[in-house]
Amino acid sequence: QLSSALLPFSLPKPKPKPKPKPNPDPNPALRHASDGEAAWGRERGPGVWRAGGVAMGAVLSTVVFQPPPPVYLSRHRIFWLSRHYHGGYDDIGYEIPAYFLDRGSNLTILFSHGNAEDIGYSFSWFSELSQALGVNFMAYEYTGYGMARGRFAMRRPDLPRLEPSEEAVYGDVEAAFRWLTEVKGIPSEQIILYGRSLGSGPSCYMAQKCAREGVKLAGLILQSPLLSIYRVTFDFRFTLPGDFFANIDRIGEVEAPVFIIHGVDDPIVPFWHGQALLRAVSEPYRVKPMWVRGAGHNNIEVLLSLDRRLMPALREFFAKIRGMTLAEWLEESRN
DSSP states (O other), X not given: OOOGGGSOOOOOOOOOOOOOOOOOOSOGGGOSSOHHHHHHHHXXXXXXXXXXXXXXXXXXXXXXXXXXXXXXXXXXGOEEEEEEEOSSSSSEEEEEEEEEEOOSOSOEEEEEOOTTOOHHHHXXXXXXXXXXXXXXXXXXXXXXXXXOSOOBOTTOTTSOOOOOOHHHHHHHHHHHHHIIIIISOOOGGGEEEEEEGXXXXXXXXXXXXXXXXXXXXXXXXXXXXXXXXXXXXXXXXXXXXXXXOOGGGTGGGOOSOEEEEEETTOSSSOHHXXXXXXXXXXXXXXXXXXXXXXXXXXXXXXXXXXXXXXXXXXXXHHHHHTTOOHHHHHHHHHO
16 A cells, blocks of 8 residues: 555644745755856846736746856766747757666656756766666756757857747747657656756646646656745735746646645745645645755755665655556565
């Protein structure tokens, strides 16, 4: 029998949202995101709010997306995904880098990384995760990040580099999903979307898109997710024009098991974002979350690896979505 901790459940009435306490990560050397992600949390404020409406969204583009200097320690593992740019110029083709780790599994994680990092920076972490869990793993780069600095096809070197945007990120995750299903031939019902921090945006977008198009997914994992960009700073009850990554407006349509992981002491994306997203998940797909006490925004994996909670929780989630007991799934993953 699966642990009741992973079965659908009814939520109690929401409690008042506690004010997040400042809790700097205890071990900055082991964080997955750089100080730029913390800056992403600091650089928003009333000055941005006064920009107003759609203009506010334009201002936020320069604050939300913070590509770090490219870090690719395993370049020999990179392949390139075809993308198209549909604005400002004719339909121009370009490419974004991606990694795919094939473990011969019948489950594949499609990972969307956080802000102020790139897939090269995350490679060591998701490589170890893929190996420990015995699942396939794909990570793709956002347009404007890492080696995806917006290089157009070589035939048009006169065109400028692309900048990251919400629309571009959605196109990136679609290209990655399409590569898995059309090129690799992986059934969509074997794909788990996994979004960390900013990556919760493209993951929720793709999960909603699949539900609307009748495409089945294996599941959705959200780590330190946000309701929307505006709501990270302001306690809005609705989505304003120009807002980015309005996950709260999408997650209720998701038709796959949803597992949320969030640090209780997160100073960047407050803990109540994870709680509110969980309440918005349709009850049949609601999985008991993992609230990590003592964790901030960037140190969840470190704390969970120290007490060895993350891997067992993910294994139970995988067993659940496969309709198996944990023992059955472990046996299958070994074969």
